[in-house]
Structure formats: C-alpha cells, structure tokens
Amino acid sequence: MKKSFLFFLLCITSLIGFSQQTIVKYLSGTDKDNTVLWDFYCSSGRKSGQWSKIKVPSNWEQQGFGTYNYGHDKNKANEQGIYKHEFVLGALERKRVFIVFEGVMTDTKVMINGTQVGDIHQGGFYRFKYDITKFIKPNGKNLLEVTVDKNSTNTSVNSAERTCDFWVFGGIYRPVYLEIVPEVFVDRVAVHAKANGDFQMDIYPQNLKGDETLEAQVKQLNGANVGQPIIVKASATEDKLQLKGSFIKPKLWSAEFPHLYQVVLTIKSKGGMIHQTKQKFGFRTVELRNNDGFYVNGKKTLLKGSNRHSFWPETGRTLSHQVHLLDVKLMKEMNMNAVRMSHYPPDQDFLDVCDSLGLYVIDELTGWQAFYDTTIGRKLVKELVIRDVNHPSVIFWANGNEGGFNRELDGDYDLYDPQKRTVIHPWEKFNGTDTKHYPDYKYMVKAATTGQEVFFPTEFMHGLYDGGAGAALDDFWEQMLQHPHGAGGFIWAFADENVIRTDKNGIYDSDGNHAPDGIVGPHREKEASFFTIKEIWSPIYVQNPTLTTGFNGKISIENRYDFTNINQCTFKWKLVKLPNAQSKSILATTAASGIPVAINLKPGEKGTINLALPANWSKNDALYLTAYSPDKKEVFTWSWPINAHANMLKQLVALAPKATIKAIDVNNAIEVKCDGISYHFDKSTGYIQKAVQPGGNTISLSGGPVLAGVSTALKQFTYKADGKKYIVEADYQGEGNLHVKWTFEPGQKVKLDYQYSQQGLADFMGITFNYPEDKVTGVKYLGQGPYRVWKNRLKGQQFGVWHKNYNNSITGEIGAYPEFKGYYGQVNWVVLENKESPFTVYANNKNMYLQLYQPAREMAALKNNNVEPSFPTGNIGFLNAISPIGTKFQSANVLGPQSEKNKANGELIKETLWFDFSSKK
Known part of the structure; x- marks a missing residue:
C-alpha cells in the first residue's frame, strides 16, 4: 500500500512539473454521489456550535445542519458555515x-494557510476562482x-437569490478544485x-512574452483533424487575441443533430509547447429575426421546452x-x-x-422579481457568460x-x-420578443x-399538482402553429421540487403549493402530462384514421421536424388481440406486424x-403505430x-340459467x-342497495344510478315480471328526466338501460354509484391508459387492457404513479377489484368515461380550486362528459x-351497462 501511494504521489508531482496542459485536482468530491469529508462548523440551527464533518459538495441543510427556508419565508435563518x-x-x-469554486451559497471568504486570498465572493450560482x-x-x-x-451582506443579492419562489439553501454545493497551469x-x-x-x-492569454505563436486546430471528437491549423x-x-478561419460545409449543430467539434489551442515558443487547452463547440447560427421568428441555421424553429430547477x-442543488x-x-x-x-x-x-444530446437552452442570470445592483450584477454577468459562452446549446441570455x-x-x-446572443427579459416584451x-x-x-414580436412565453401551462402542463396544451399549441411570429414556449415546470427534510424524519416537503409543479415527480416519476406533451409535441404528426371497413392502411402524416426528413425515421405497426375481462393477463397478443416503406417527406x-x-386486419382488436427518430428513439406510439x-x-x-327469477317485496325494499x-x-x-x-x-354497490351533478327526486318506481325476465324501473323528476331500467334474466348478465336529457353547461354528465373506498384494492379495464384523463388532456394515452392497484396519490406530492382516482377514457369494460368480490361492468358505448372516486384534495391547495375540479358526489361513474382542469x-x-x-x-342520451356479479373472491 505504501509503495502504491508513493508511486501515485510521484506521478502527480511529475505531472505538475512537466505537463503543458491544465491539471485539475479536486479538493472536494465531484458530485452528490462522490463527496469528500471536510471539517465543518455551523454557527446556528441544527448540529451547530461544534466542529464535525460534512460531505462536500452538499447543501448543509441536507446534511443535518442549520435551518430550512423557502424563498417566500419572511424570516430566514442566517447561519454561517466554516469549512476546513x-x-x-x-x-x-x-x-x-x-482554486475554483463552481457554486457556493452565498457569501464566500477563502483563506489559504491563514491568509485571505481575495475579495469575498457574493452570488450563489456562479463559478469563481x-x-x-x-x-x-x-x-x-x-x-x-x-x-x-x-x-449575503449585499441586500440586492438576497433580494435576487433568496426571496424567490424556490428553496434557498446554504453551503459549498458544487465542486471545488485546483487548476494548475x-x-x-x-x-x-x-x-x-x-x-x-x-x-x-x-x-x-496570460503573461505572454511576445515571441510565442498561438495555434488552433479544429478536430472531430475522435481526434481527426478538420482543415488546417489557424x-x-x-x-x-x-x-485578447483573435483567430479566424473558414471551413467548408461543416456538420452543423442543432437539437436534432447535435454534432460537436473541438478546437485544440496551443501556445508555442522556440522551446516547444508552453500550454495547451481544448474546447468543444458546434457550428451553428441562431438568430432572432424581428417581426419574424427564431431561426437555427437559417431554419425557422419552434422551441418546445420546459423550465428546469x-x-x-435528497441533495438539494x-x-x-x-x-x-x-x-x-x-x-x-x-x-x-x-x-x-x-x-x-x-x-x-x-x-x-x-x-451532446441536443437541447436549446435559455441561460439565466438570477433575479426572481428583484435584481442585483449594478456593481455586483456586472461581476456576475461576466462570470455567467465567460463560463457558458462556448456552449452551442445556449441560444439566449435571460437577464433575470x-x-x-x-x-x-x-x-x-x-x-x-x-456571438452576440439576444438578451431577453422573461415575462415582458423586450428586444423584439414577447x-x-x-x-x-x-x-x-x-x-x-395581431402580434408582431417573436412570441414565446418563457412560462406557460403552469403544472401545479395535476393541472396545466399537458392539460390545455393542445389548443394553445394550435394557436402557436398559426402564429406568424411564433417561436414556441416553455412549460412550468419540469420536476416537482419536493425536498426530503432531514429535520422531519425524511418527509417530502414541497412548501405547500409552491413547488409541486412538475411534469415529472421529484425523483422523475412520469406523470400523465408527460405523455400528453409527448404526443402533442411529436415532430411526426399523425392524423387519426377512421378504421372502418373501407380503411386501406394509409395514414396521413405531417413532418414537423426542423431538419429531419421522414425517410430518416422508421415506423413499425402491429395488430393486436386484447385479453377479455376474465383473463388473468393484461398483455396484448401480436397477431401481425410490419415495417412500412419509408417516404421522402421534408420538414x-x-x-x-x-x-x-x-387483408384480415379488421379481425383484430387494435392497431398500434410507433415512429422512431433517426437515433432509434421512440417518437410516439399511436393506438386505435x-x-x-x-x-x-x-x-x-x-350462460346456463341456474333457476327461475324470484322477487320479494319487503317493507321499503x-x-x-x-x-x-x-x-x-x-x-x-x-337505487340499488347491494x-x-x-x-x-355481499357486494356493496349502492346509491345509484344517480344523474351526476343533477338534483333529482324519484317520481315513479315499478317492478314486475316480464315472462322469464324481471324488470325494475325508476323515473326521476327534475333536470335530466332520468329513466332507469334494470333487466334480470336467467343466464344473462344484469342489464341496465338508462336515458337522460340535459341542457346548459355541465362539469360532467352521466350516472354514478357508490362503492366503499376502503374495500377497493385495484382495477382492471379496457380503455385508454394507464393514466387518468381530463376533458382538456385526452391525448398521450394508449388503448389497451390496464391494471393498477388502489392508491390515494396526490399528483405533485408523494404517492404511487399512475394515480388511481380520477377519470379514464374509452372504457369498454372494468373489473373493480375489492375485498368482497370483484365485479365487472361492460358498456355499450365504446367512448364511455369511467370515474373512480374523487381525487384526494391537498390541504395546501389553492382557494380558487383551479387545479381541483369538481367531481360527482357518487364515486363510481359511467360518464358521457367529464370536467377539464385549470392551472395555478x-x-x-x-x-x-x-x-x-x-x-x-337537450339531446336524449341512451346508454346500456351490463353488470356481472358472479365473480368469485
């Protein structure tokens, strides 16, 4: 062990002594999973007043020190942390x-061997050295x-960074390392x-004598030279020195084809190489053309993005x-x-x-509804730009x-x-942008x-809980596609910001309704809007075919890529058979599949x-079509x-009848x-009681059918034998004129015919029953899934047989995904699994919506109820219309x-359901 260590030190010493490239030596760990223990003292809050150890990099709250604060907190803790x-x-x-610090929150004084090495750095999100x-x-x-x-002792830093709508932390949270040159x-x-x-x-350059030369060689990432050195x-x-050159037809960088090069820069003298650095870059041109649009490499481009914290x-920032x-x-x-x-x-x-993977980036100076003063702001703008200027992904600078x-x-x-990238002010009309x-x-x-500015909302479709994000995006995006100066938009937000509190036994905390705004959960669990966005923003738009007997297998598509020809993509289709309600499996069986011939279709x-x-395609249950991008990733799978x-x-x-029907009239039943x-x-x-x-x-289905959202009263109730059948009927007075007819016949599933007629505006329409929620264990159904839908978020789901266990999740809080409670689309049949005995309901309407209970209401939800729409009072519903959801x-x-x-x-709506209560527990 000693020999190995000595050899390591010898190598490092030799490298420092003779290398002409920059040497990077980490003093901290490199990330949240690779840390180094430093000595640490916290001045107040948890684990304060004594020296201990802390992982670096980290936010000290997540290591059990100090006090938590969200940006909206009026009284914030002001701990001081001392590291050695x-x-x-x-x-x-x-x-x-x-010595380089990638990020420290917030004011940072650095001492080496007892001497302060420079001014205190202020600003928590910037690299400094x-x-x-x-x-x-x-x-x-x-x-x-x-x-x-x-x-910070600078009030503008606190205003810009720490009175914000996000968590505020403390500590050396990004790596610390030495650069030796x-x-x-x-x-x-x-x-x-x-x-x-x-x-x-x-x-x-630094410290040039004047007799050197600087040589730049552009290379492919594999090391092959491109052109001659400059x-x-x-x-x-x-x-400052400047090198200029020109290259013939370089491969261009874009989000669709993110081709990167690197340039190797060498300082040489008569004695040989003095210093050498490497920098990745991409050939690309981004332009904001006034009263026109946003262009990448001469192509008008729509930005389809989200905001990302x-x-x-577990580890904060x-x-x-x-x-x-x-x-x-x-x-x-x-x-x-x-x-x-x-x-x-x-x-x-x-x-x-x-x-490397291809995303356009808006890079932002901190300033949430407040800004840095000019003196500190100038320093931080410089730190921001000089760090990030060479990234081809960066297309705009956002000044707060x-x-x-x-x-x-x-x-x-x-x-x-x-590059003189355009500076924007997110939220306002500025510099030719809206x-x-x-x-x-x-x-x-x-x-x-009428808009003239290049239009791209830098926040829209606010995704609090399950509202926004994918909900209503379809209508918004159609307008964006029509906008002559449209440049896309950025959904708020990518992920729920739930911190695991080390001071509260590891609970997930979103600071009430301030932070659960994600399209994905805190650990990147996919929520329903993920798939809605995936379909609406698919660069291959597919027009839904009508699968009647005249369907000839041809489907209309549109190329919504910016640079990709459809012949660079691949498609696969499959015809499937779906299991029935009695099957133990939920998996589809592929009856046939194929790969259609690629077509030449330019953007x-x-x-x-x-x-x-x-020829026998129509004998199957469903058709699936999957598109793949040039890099073989799934674009989307459509299902019909x-x-x-x-x-x-x-x-x-x-079925073979077991006996003749009997009816007993007992008191009020x-x-x-x-x-x-x-x-x-x-x-x-x-109403049925059980x-x-x-x-x-006993199967405790009761309290229905009730006309959802409508106040009615029983007008007439009759029951009689009709040959081998027995008929139970009910008529209700009040809005809707609901008529209900139950038919019992030996050997047949119980049939429920009902009809109603409504006028005016309604959150939902249909019938509901009640079943005790505490007895429910799961559900299996044939329809759209596996996620719930809203009236304004129907896209993104796939038709098939789905199963899920009961949960009481609140989107954006902690719970299982997909959520159990809510609306489901195109439900043909459903098996409600429970502690009594599973039962099955079949629908004659292939476009029926199923309601499963009412989603749990978040105690910290907004008083306006925008993201908690009303539900029927009944908890098992078969609906012809459902409610939409709003945003924060x-x-x-x-x-x-x-x-x-x-x-x-006022149209008369007639529906039929069949109930099968014969399933055994």
Missing part, C-alpha cells in the same frame, strides 16, 4: 495555481479555510462558429452527471427540444449534456425573471459573447392574429404512409381500437334473486375550447 480542509501539492516550478500561487506551500500541507454566509497560459476562450463555416475564437502571433501588450430531493443525463433524456423523450434555466445558471455538466431585470446590465452580455408568462387562450388568439411537408396491412368493443359485446353470451344472486333496491329512491352472492357474500393562475374556462364546460343541448 488540508491538501498536499508537489513541486510547482514555473506553475500557477488557481482565485490565484493562490503565492499562498500555497509546494511539497507540503496546505490548509484551506472557507467561511460561507448563507445570507504554466506561467504563460490561456485563461479562457470564446468561440463563434457559424453555420456557413466561418470560425472565430477570442483568446484571453495561427496567430502573440502580443505582450494585448489582453437544478434539484434533487447538489446534483450529478447521472441526474443531468436523466433530465435531458426525459425532455428529449417528451419530444422537447429546449429548456430554460430557472432561475439561475445550471451546473456546467448539464450544459455539456445539452450540447419577472421584473428582476437590471436594465443597466443588458449591454454587458455582448462584452464577453462574440415572452409573456401564463397567457390565456384569448391572448394566444390575439397574439397569433413542413405532408404526405401519406402506407402500412400495407394484411378496431373491433375491441364489438369483440367485448360477444363476451356477453348467455325489493329483492330480486337471479342465478343465485340477490339484488336489493330501495323503493323510496329507486348484491348478495350465494353463501351470503387560470381557471379552465379561459384556456381554450377543450377546457370549457360541457354544453348539453
């Missing part, structure tokens, strides 16, 4: 050493001391590589490469092509992943958020950005009709894809029922006994046609 860490360096002849060459001891131990004040070195570069092949690199002579007096429940990769992959899976950093610069590695704009800083971004937050549908229509064009289905409903009706075959099962009805209401199986096992800031009725209440025109 010893490190050893080898020989440093003719070297310079910098100090030259510590003269403070360190080569070939010896060095003591690093870092004092971190959670709150020669005395003559390149401090940084800024690359501007255009789509036409023009290449420019601004170089900021050379410029050094200058001992210039702070840098957050993980300390993340990892795996988290960044997961988030970008999930966004791409939703067919997003963009992300907005809310409301601060992300980890550097997140931008690297956006570069929602009024947090220090307008004196708008011109500072260009000082460090040779980024209005949370427009309603009328605003969308007006903007599409923006429409065409037809021929599936070339077999064929004969599933007709085949279901065939299941309703007669009527009992009908058919095939050994007794059905009890209340004569005062006309069903009792042979042996006395908007009621459903202002979000577009699909979000309006249902309009009943």
